[in-house]
Amino acid sequence: MNDTSITNTEKNVGWDSLKEKVEAFCIKHSIPLPNYDEPYANSGRLRRKVVDYTTLHHYRVDAFYKIIDWQLQELNDRFNEVTSDLLNGVACLNQIDTFSSFDIQKILVMTKLYHDDFDEFNMRVLENQLVKDIIDVRDIDKRFSNLSGLRVLSRKLVETKKHLTYPLVFLLVKFALLLPVAIGSVERAFSAMKYIxxxxxxxxxxxxxxxxxxxxxxxxxxxxxxxxxxxxxxxxxxxxxxxx
Known part of the structure; x- marks a missing residue:
């Protein structure tokens, strides 16, 4: 199985935001909110079956967690290990929630796929740059807070001249931006072959x-x-x- 599994702690980040949005929607449209501390009652055609766990447990574990696990399994079935390493690496560069997904080891695994651009020496330099860069842009330089995507991140690196301080990190961001274009071009080429x-x-x-x-x-x-x-x-x- 590919390494696309996530922990319950990581799932809770998505659960909390989803729960807040659903509650805000219910309040706006006068929809009664459930009592999350009450035992969950499973309504059936003939009777209501009360189970030994709460309503909160049902919605969070039996519904939300289970759907995420299904989606992860679907991703594992569709993408091979190399593709998963690329996607995991790109996701770790995402600056949403103050770089909460940042993981140096996953980024280095993705980088190993670019043999021509990152040799053994550059890999060590990149690891050092990543350690310094994440401290700089996450904890020190507030200009990098609340950025909306890799495109904005690359532009901000150039504007602040940090692409000169962390050139290998900037190269990695450019690779991540080019990846969807490269994949799209290949898909378009294969689609064209069927007609030509x-x-x-x-x-x-x-x-x-x-x-x-x-x-x-x-x-x-x-x-x-x-x-x-x-x-x-x-x-x-x-x-x-x-x-x-």
């Missing part, structure tokens, strides 16, 4: 397939390129039997 390399055109070589996929995927870019420009570029590539 079909049963009638299943013998095209890789070079011709690449030439067809790029214009199909990047339609918005190629809309601004005239046919005359394409013809001139094609004609200048090599000698042809005839001019287009």
């Amino acid at each position: 390399k079909n049963d009638l055109r299943n013998r095209m070589d890789d070079e011709f397939l690449d030439g067809c996929i790029v214009p199909y995927v990047e339609k918005r870019v190629f809309k601004n390129i005239s046919n005359e420009c394409i013809i001139e570029t094609f004609q200048g590539m090599k000698r042809h039997r005839m001019h287009l």
Whole structure:
């Protein structure tokens, strides 16, 4: 099983905020709130069955915790270990709730996937930068409080010149920002292949397939390129039997 499990303490963070929102909604619309300290009564068609735990336990453990566990199991079934390491690492860079999800070890596990950019020496330097950076942006520099996402975090690092103080941390943030774009581009390419390399055109070589996929995927870019420009570029590539 991939390492996407969370503790009950971590679940309680989400439970408390959800409970507050539900209570505010009920008060606003005059909906009676349950007494969380009373024994939970399971209503059935024929009778109401009283159990030996409270209403709070039912909603928090039997409903909220169980749904989270189902979602985690679904994530584990859909994503392999490498993908889970990437997602866990990116989540640890999230600055919501004053970097409450920050975990250096999970970030370093994600970093090991980028062999070309982080060798053994850079890994040690990155770990040192992460220790100093989290103290700086979480406990000292109040300009980094209440940021809304990695995009805002990267911009704030540049504005405060901290991208020069922690260059490897800034590189890691950029990788995290590029990840959704890279994944989306791959998905678009595979989707395009179903339409381009079909049963009638299943013998095209890789070079011709690449030439067809790029214009199909990047339609918005190629809309601004005239046919005359394409013809001139094609004609200048090599000698042809005839001019287009």
